[in-house]
Amino acid sequence: MSDIEQLKQQVEEQGVVVRDLKAAKAEKAQLDEQVALLLALKKKLQIASGNGDEGTKDYTPKEMAVRTEIFRTITSVFEKHGAVTIDTPVFELKEILVGKYGEDSKLIYDLKDQGGEECSLRYDLTVPFARYVAQNGISNIKRYHLAKVYRRDQPAITKGRMREFYQCDYDIAGVYDAMIPDAECVRVAVNVLSELDVGKFVVKLNHRKILDAIFEVSGVPADKIRAISSAVDKLDKAPWAEVRREMTQEKGLDAAVADRIGEYVQISGSGEEVLARLQALPELMASAKAQEGVKDMSLFFRYAKIYGILDYISFDMSLARGLDYYTGIIYEAVLVEENVRSPTTEAQPPALVAKKSDKKGKKDEEDESQVRVGSIAAGGRYDELVGMFSSAMHTKGKKTDVPCVGISFGVERIFSIVKARKSEAEIKANRTQVYVISLGDTVEDSLLEDRMRIAAELWDAGIAAEFAYKIKPRKQAQFDTCDSAIIPWAIIIGKDELSQGMVKIKNMAQKVEEEKGGVTVSRSDMIAELKQRLQIN
Amino acid sequence: MSDIEQLKQQVEEQGVVVRDLKAAKAEKAQLDEQVALLLALKKKLQIASGNGDEGTKDYTPKEMAVRTEIFRTITSVFEKHGAVTIDTPVFELKEILVGKYGEDSKLIYDLKDQGGEECSLRYDLTVPFARYVAQNGISNIKRYHLAKVYRRDQPAITKGRMREFYQCDYDIAGVYDAMIPDAECVRVAVNVLSELDVGKFVVKLNHRKILDAIFEVSGVPADKIRAISSAVDKLDKAPWAEVRREMTQEKGLDAAVADRIGEYVQISGSGEEVLARLQALPELMASAKAQEGVKDMSLFFRYAKIYGILDYISFDMSLARGLDYYTGIIYEAVLVEENVRSPTTEAQPPALVAKKSDKKGKKDEEDESQVRVGSIAAGGRYDELVGMFSSAMHTKGKKTDVPCVGISFGVERIFSIVKARKSEAEIKANRTQVYVISLGDTVEDSLLEDRMRIAAELWDAGIAAEFAYKIKPRKQAQFDTCDSAIIPWAIIIGKDELSQGMVKIKNMAQKVEEEKGGVTVSRSDMIAELKQRLQIN
Incomplete structure (x- = not known):
C-alpha cells in the first residue's frame, strides 16, 4: 500500500472515530482532540498528494542537514564579501507592506485582528530591509538575511512553490559610484550557485x-x-x-x-x-x-x-x-534544464x-x-524604496534617499536539487563522533553507570558522544545505532577490561584491518587516543 | 536630546505632515505612505519607551553577532549530546494548539481567515514537536530546535519579555529506562549555561x-x-x-x-x-x-x-x-541576581x-x-503529549505513546546578559579579513579596477575582502572603515609599486613595530603571504 493510500485509509478510519465520539456524546476535550487529528491527517494527505492547503512543510533531520549545509555555503560567500546580518520580525505593520508588491499584494498573509495594530507576515525580505534602513537612519550597509517569507499563493509542492519558504538575500545600500556594487551582486550570485553546484545556470x-x-x-x-x-x-x-x-x-x-x-x-x-x-x-x-x-x-x-x-x-x-520598485539593472539566474x-x-x-x-x-x-x-x-537595483520610508522619518531637511542593489536566492529549489544528489542513507543528520557500548548480557555486566561516566568524560573533552539509554541494552541494537546514525567511532567496555583499567576503541566507519575487533587502550589514555583519531586538539 | 525625546518630536512633526496632506486632499497613495511612516515612528517610540505594542524588535548587525555566537554555543552542546534538528512551520493548524496551554491559550496569535483552514502562530516548540513525532510515527528521536515563538502577552522589553522571541529546545523522545534522559537534559542545561557564562545560576x-x-x-x-x-x-x-x-x-x-x-x-x-x-x-x-x-x-x-x-x-x-502537560520531573534554571x-x-x-x-x-x-x-x-517530562496526537494517527492497534523529556532555553534574557558584557565598539559584526586600499589622489591613481581585481583574487582564494565602492575614495575614509569595521589586514596599492609588481600588506589590528608602514611583498606572493598571516591553508 502506498503512503497516500495508507493515509487515505487513516483519514477514513479517523473519520469513523470522530463520528462514533459524536454519537456517544463524548467529552468536548476528547472530541476536539480527535477532530484536530482528523484535520492533521487530512493535511498530511494533502501534502503527500502535492496540494497541501497551507503549503507548509516540516523539515526532517536529514533534510535539515542538507539545508544547514546550503545555508553555510551561502552565508560563507555573503560574509566573504563583507556582509553583516540583521533580523527583522516575521510580521510587520500591514501599512509597511501595502502598495509595495503591485498585483501580488493579494498574496499577503494578515494576522487576525485581536486588538492592537494590524500586522501581516513578511512577503519578502527586501521591504523589511528598506524599512530597517530608513527607520534607523542608516546611510550605508551591506547586509544578508536568511529567513522565511510568506505568500498565500496556490501551493505546488512538487514545483517547490510553498506558502512558507526561505529567502537568502544579499543587498548593498549606500551612495556609491555606478555599477560597482551591482557587479558584485552578480558575482555573489555566480559564486553562490557555483559553490552549491546546482548545475548549469545562466x-x-x-x-x-x-x-x-x-x-x-x-x-x-x-x-x-x-x-x-x-x-x-x-x-x-x-x-x-x-x-x-x-x-x-x-x-x-x-x-x-x-x-x-x-x-x-x-x-x-x-x-x-x-x-x-x-x-x-x-x-x-x-x-x-x-x-x-x-x-x-x-x-x-x-x-x-x-x-x-x-x-x-x-x-x-x-x-x-x-516588481515595481526596480530602477536600474535587473537580473535573474535560471537553471539550464538539461543539466539538472x-x-x-x-x-x-x-x-x-x-x-x-x-x-x-x-x-x-x-x-x-x-x-x-x-x-x-x-x-x-531599487534606488527609491528606502526613500519611500525615510522621507518622513527624518524631517529636518536631512536627505535620506539610500540607493540599493541586491540579490535574493530562492532556497527551496536549490534544496530540491542538492537533496536529490545524495541518498537518504548517506546523509548524517547528527554530529555524534563516539558511541559508548557495553557487551554484557546481565544488568551488572551492562555497566550503565560506567557508560554514563565515560560519556560525561567525552562531553567534558568536547567530544560528541552517545550511549543507549537502557540499563541493559542489546549488543546488536548498539551496533545497529552506530550504522544507522553513521557514528564513526565506538568505545567498547567490558567488566574485566574495565577492572584492568582498559577500554577498546573501534573504528565503526572504515573497517581498518588492524582494528577489526578494536584496539585496547588504557582507560586513562582514552581521551588522548580518541582525540588523535578524531584529529582534534 | 535623548533618543526618546527626539522620537517624540519626530512623531509630532510627522503628525503635522499627515494633517497637512489630509487638509490638502493629497493623493491616497502619498497619504497612505505618510500614515504608515507615522505608525512606524510611533512603534519605534513605543519600543524605545519599553512598551512596544507588538513587542517585536529588529536585531542590528552587532546584536546578530552576539546572537549568532550564543546559538553556536547552544547548538554545539546540543550536538555534542547527539541531537539532530528539525524545522516546523511558523504556523500550525489552530486545532493542534488549542487545549495544550491551559489559561495561556488566550495568548495564541491567530492568522486572519483569508480562506482555507484556521491557523495560529506557534506558541512554543514543544507542541509542534509532539505533533511532528506523532504525525511521522517516530518511536525515538533526540532533537533540538532553535526558532521563534509567538505570544500575545503584555510586552515588557526591559525585562526581555517579547511577543516574538527565540526558544532553543532540546528534547529526548522514546521509551527508555527511568531518569537516564532526564539527567542528561539537566546536564545539558548546566553545560549550556556554564559555556555561555551567564553568571551564577541554580x-x-x-x-x-x-x-x-x-x-x-x-x-x-x-x-x-x-x-x-x-x-x-x-x-x-x-x-x-x-x-x-x-x-x-x-x-x-x-x-x-x-x-x-x-x-x-x-x-x-x-x-x-x-x-x-x-x-x-x-x-x-x-x-x-x-x-x-x-x-x-x-x-x-x-x-x-x-x-x-x-x-x-x-x-x-x-x-x-x-503547563499542564508535565508528568514527571520538572526543572527551571534561574540566575542568582548578585552575580549578574x-x-x-x-x-x-x-x-x-x-x-x-x-x-x-x-x-x-x-x-x-x-x-x-x-x-x-x-x-x-511530558509522557502523554505525543499520545494525544498519535492515538488517532495510528489506528491499527499500534501503540504509539512516546514519552518525552526536554529543556527549553529562553534566549532573550541570555542575550541581554551576554550583550551587556561587551561594548558596542568591541563587537565585530562582519567577518572581513582584508581591506584593499589605494592612496592615490586622482581618479587614475585611485586604481579602482586594480582594487577590484585584487578583491576578486582574494575572494577566489577564500579570503573575506572588501574595498571602497568609489572611483576615488578618500585615504582617511578607507583607514576609518578598517577601524570601525575592525578589519585586521589591509592590502595597500600604489601606482608605482604595482608597476614594479609589488603591494603592501599592513596589519591594521595590532600595530606590529616592524610593519608600521606595512610590509612590501611581491604581487604574485600576495595570496600566500596573506594566508600565512591569516593562518589559513
Whole structure:
C-alpha cells in the first residue's frame, strides 16, 4: 500500500472515530482532540498528494542537514564579501507592506485582528530591509538575511512553490559610484550557485531604463508601460504569441506596437553583442533613458570582465521582472534544464559555462526547456524604496534617499536539487563522533553507570558522544545505532577490561584491518587516543 | 536630546505632515505612505519607551553577532549530546494548539481567515514537536530546535519579555529506562549555561508526582489541584503570604489546607537533604504517587552525581511549572541576581557553584533577589503529549505513546546578559579579513579596477575582502572603515609599486613595530603571504 493510500485509509478510519465520539456524546476535550487529528491527517494527505492547503512543510533531520549545509555555503560567500546580518520580525505593520508588491499584494498573509495594530507576515525580505534602513537612519550597509517569507499563493509542492519558504538575500545600500556594487551582486550570485553546484545556470540581465525606452520608442502609452512590462515578464513561461495576445487583446495594445516590442525583446546574447546591437538602433538611442541604461551596462560588463563572470551572463531584452520598485539593472539566474541531475546520476564536476551562444531565434524552445526549473535567484537595483520610508522619518531637511542593489536566492529549489544528489542513507543528520557500548548480557555486566561516566568524560573533552539509554541494552541494537546514525567511532567496555583499567576503541566507519575487533587502550589514555583519531586538539 | 525625546518630536512633526496632506486632499497613495511612516515612528517610540505594542524588535548587525555566537554555543552542546534538528512551520493548524496551554491559550496569535483552514502562530516548540513525532510515527528521536515563538502577552522589553522571541529546545523522545534522559537534559542545561557564562545560576528541581501527593495529603480537593498548583507556581515571583491569599480567598481553599501546603513548599536543599526529609514524612510517603516520585528522584540524583552537576541543583518543593502537560520531573534554571554583571565589570571566570545552602527559612528574600532576572531555562517530562496526537494517527492497534523529556532555553534574557558584557565598539559584526586600499589622489591613481581585481583574487582564494565602492575614495575614509569595521589586514596599492609588481600588506589590528608602514611583498606572493598571516591553508 502506498503512503497516500495508507493515509487515505487513516483519514477514513479517523473519520469513523470522530463520528462514533459524536454519537456517544463524548467529552468536548476528547472530541476536539480527535477532530484536530482528523484535520492533521487530512493535511498530511494533502501534502503527500502535492496540494497541501497551507503549503507548509516540516523539515526532517536529514533534510535539515542538507539545508544547514546550503545555508553555510551561502552565508560563507555573503560574509566573504563583507556582509553583516540583521533580523527583522516575521510580521510587520500591514501599512509597511501595502502598495509595495503591485498585483501580488493579494498574496499577503494578515494576522487576525485581536486588538492592537494590524500586522501581516513578511512577503519578502527586501521591504523589511528598506524599512530597517530608513527607520534607523542608516546611510550605508551591506547586509544578508536568511529567513522565511510568506505568500498565500496556490501551493505546488512538487514545483517547490510553498506558502512558507526561505529567502537568502544579499543587498548593498549606500551612495556609491555606478555599477560597482551591482557587479558584485552578480558575482555573489555566480559564486553562490557555483559553490552549491546546482548545475548549469545562466544569469539573465536587463536594465529597467532600457526596457522603458523600448516601450516608449515602440509607442506604448505611458499609462500602459507597467502592464506591458508585466506581460513581457511572462516570456520565461509563455511563448511570444501568447504574450502578444495578452498585450493586444487583454491590454488593448496596438498590434503594430506589440510587434515592435517583439523585435526588441528577441535581442539577447553577450554584453558585447547586445550593446553593439542596441547602439546600432538610432531610434532607440535617441532616448535619454536608453543612453543612461546603455552607459550603465557598458560599465557593468567592464567590471563583470574583471570579476571573471562574463561566461555566466546573458544580456536579455526579454527579462522584465515583476516588481515595481526596480530602477536600474535587473537580473535573474535560471537553471539550464538539461543539466539538472537525477538522484541516480553520479556527481559531476560543476558545469560553469552557461550555454547562451545558440540562443537567438529559438526563444520559445529555449524557454520551454527552462519552464520546469525556472528562476533560482533574482534581484536588481531599487534606488527609491528606502526613500519611500525615510522621507518622513527624518524631517529636518536631512536627505535620506539610500540607493540599493541586491540579490535574493530562492532556497527551496536549490534544496530540491542538492537533496536529490545524495541518498537518504548517506546523509548524517547528527554530529555524534563516539558511541559508548557495553557487551554484557546481565544488568551488572551492562555497566550503565560506567557508560554514563565515560560519556560525561567525552562531553567534558568536547567530544560528541552517545550511549543507549537502557540499563541493559542489546549488543546488536548498539551496533545497529552506530550504522544507522553513521557514528564513526565506538568505545567498547567490558567488566574485566574495565577492572584492568582498559577500554577498546573501534573504528565503526572504515573497517581498518588492524582494528577489526578494536584496539585496547588504557582507560586513562582514552581521551588522548580518541582525540588523535578524531584529529582534534 | 535623548533618543526618546527626539522620537517624540519626530512623531509630532510627522503628525503635522499627515494633517497637512489630509487638509490638502493629497493623493491616497502619498497619504497612505505618510500614515504608515507615522505608525512606524510611533512603534519605534513605543519600543524605545519599553512598551512596544507588538513587542517585536529588529536585531542590528552587532546584536546578530552576539546572537549568532550564543546559538553556536547552544547548538554545539546540543550536538555534542547527539541531537539532530528539525524545522516546523511558523504556523500550525489552530486545532493542534488549542487545549495544550491551559489559561495561556488566550495568548495564541491567530492568522486572519483569508480562506482555507484556521491557523495560529506557534506558541512554543514543544507542541509542534509532539505533533511532528506523532504525525511521522517516530518511536525515538533526540532533537533540538532553535526558532521563534509567538505570544500575545503584555510586552515588557526591559525585562526581555517579547511577543516574538527565540526558544532553543532540546528534547529526548522514546521509551527508555527511568531518569537516564532526564539527567542528561539537566546536564545539558548546566553545560549550556556554564559555556555561555551567564553568571551564577541554580537549577531548581521538583517532580509532579510528589507535588500532586503533597496536594492530596494536604487535603486539596481533586478538582482544585491544577489551580492550586498554578498558585504555587507563582512563588518565584510573589511571597508566600500573597500566594496563600490567592489559595484561600480567590480559589476557596481551606486555610488549614493552605498552611499544610505552606509547610511542604518550604522544603528545599540538596537532593540528599530533601529526599531524607521527604522520606521522614510518613503521611506523605503513604501516598503511592509520592513513593514513585521519590524513587525517580533518588535515581535522578544518583545519575546527577555521575554527571558532576550536583553543585548546580536545588531540589525545591515550591517549583510547580505552569503547563499542564508535565508528568514527571520538572526543572527551571534561574540566575542568582548578585552575580549578574554590569557592562563595566571586567570579565570574570564562570561562577559555577550555585548558592543554595542558606536557603531554608528565607524563601521570600531569596525569591525577591531573583525576581528581576528570573527563569532562563525550564522543562520537564511530558509522557502523554505525543499520545494525544498519535492515538488517532495510528489506528491499527499500534501503540504509539512516546514519552518525552526536554529543556527549553529562553534566549532573550541570555542575550541581554551576554550583550551587556561587551561594548558596542568591541563587537565585530562582519567577518572581513582584508581591506584593499589605494592612496592615490586622482581618479587614475585611485586604481579602482586594480582594487577590484585584487578583491576578486582574494575572494577566489577564500579570503573575506572588501574595498571602497568609489572611483576615488578618500585615504582617511578607507583607514576609518578598517577601524570601525575592525578589519585586521589591509592590502595597500600604489601606482608605482604595482608597476614594479609589488603591494603592501599592513596589519591594521595590532600595530606590529616592524610593519608600521606595512610590509612590501611581491604581487604574485600576495595570496600566500596573506594566508600565512591569516593562518589559513
